[in-house]
Every structure is written in structure tokens, then in C-alpha cells.
Amino acid sequence: KNEVEQSPQNLTAQEGEFITINCSYSVGISALHWLQQHPGGGIVSLFMLSSGKKKHGRLIATINIQEKHSSLHITASHPRDSAVYICAVRPGGSQGNLIFGKGTKLSVKP
């Protein structure tokens, strides 16, 4: 079993829909990252959080440390949101390495 599990693996949505991507992990962590990987391969860090909730524009990330679960929400989705969204956790006590989920491929249709 992977230490970081994401669901769904693939997601197709219509423009304007509210989207939720889930991440569950099985190890103790000091932080959780949400990353966005565009079709060209470039990776951008969206959020880094260790508790609670963060919001940036149409993106919202939440984490529940007790339940070892995080969600990434996209409101009013747009075709330019189409990308692979990756959850990564930093194990507690680690020097800095991340453990990655396999990613969720999102396709937003106009």
C-alpha cells in the first residue's frame, strides 16, 4: 500500500464545476504539499500546509491531521486548470524529502 493515496486518479469536469481532489496518508507528517504539474511537465507548488486551511484565488486546501487526510478544492473550474495535481507529504523527522502520491489528472472541458 502506498504511503500517500490520492483519489480520484482521473477526473473530467465541465467548466464552472466545483472540484475536489482527496489525499490520504499513512505516516506522521510535518507538512503536506499540493503541487500542480502542467502537460509540459513543469511543476508548481500550490500550497504547503501543516494544519487548517489555506486559500489562494479559486483554490482551497484543507488538512485534517487527526484523520491523516487533505483535500484540494477548485471553485469555478476553468480549462486552464487542466493538469495533474500531486499531493506530497514530508514525513515527521525527515530532513526534507517528500513522499508523493501518484497524482490526479484533471481535465476541464469548456
Add this chain to the structure above:
Amino acid sequence: GAGVSQSPSNKVTEKGKDVELRCDPISGHTALYWYRQRLGQGLEFLIYFQGNSAPDKSGLPSDRFSAERTGESVSTLTIQRTQQEDSAVYLCASSWTSGIIAEQFFGPGTRLTVL
């Protein structure tokens, strides 16, 4: 300022040859990470440098893989006697510290193909 840069962007090599991949982190970033992404797979941690501390090599898959970093600047990932399973995109990231609040900035990656 400039982001993380990597070179080459693409590398095709023959099985058994050695390759060197280069990463230039963002100036001032003390932490530097190497990751690998094989086709259809998730990212895997390879190695981590933080300032002058001993690197965390726990992710290196075999002794054919090694990495060096000069101070807090350029890093080189070397793969000796390449195998076809080494084909992947190799990503470098840097952050201004290794602390838990440190956001990692990723380079564009080097796509390695071993024939």
C-alpha cells in the same frame, strides 16, 4: 529573479554510458533536492542537500547514482553505467531552508532516455 534551471533539457544515451545532469538552484536557496519521475509513475525522492551538512542519500536507487553540490550552488547528479530503467525525468528543486515552512521551487527537469 531566475528560477531553478536544469541542463540538459533532454539527454539520450546508450545503455552502459555515464551521464551527468546539472541543476542551478535559485540564488540564496540552501536546500536542494533531486527527484525522479518515471513514465506513468509518481515522483520519487533521490537525494537532498542542506547547506554544508551531509546529504540525505536515502532515496538513491543504487550505487550507480551519486550527486555532488558545490557549496550552496550548482549540483550535479551522475548516473554511471546507465540502464534502460533509468529512463525518466529528473527534477531538481530548491528552497531557502529545509524547515517545514519552506516551499520548494522546481526546475523544468531533464528527460533522460537510455536506449
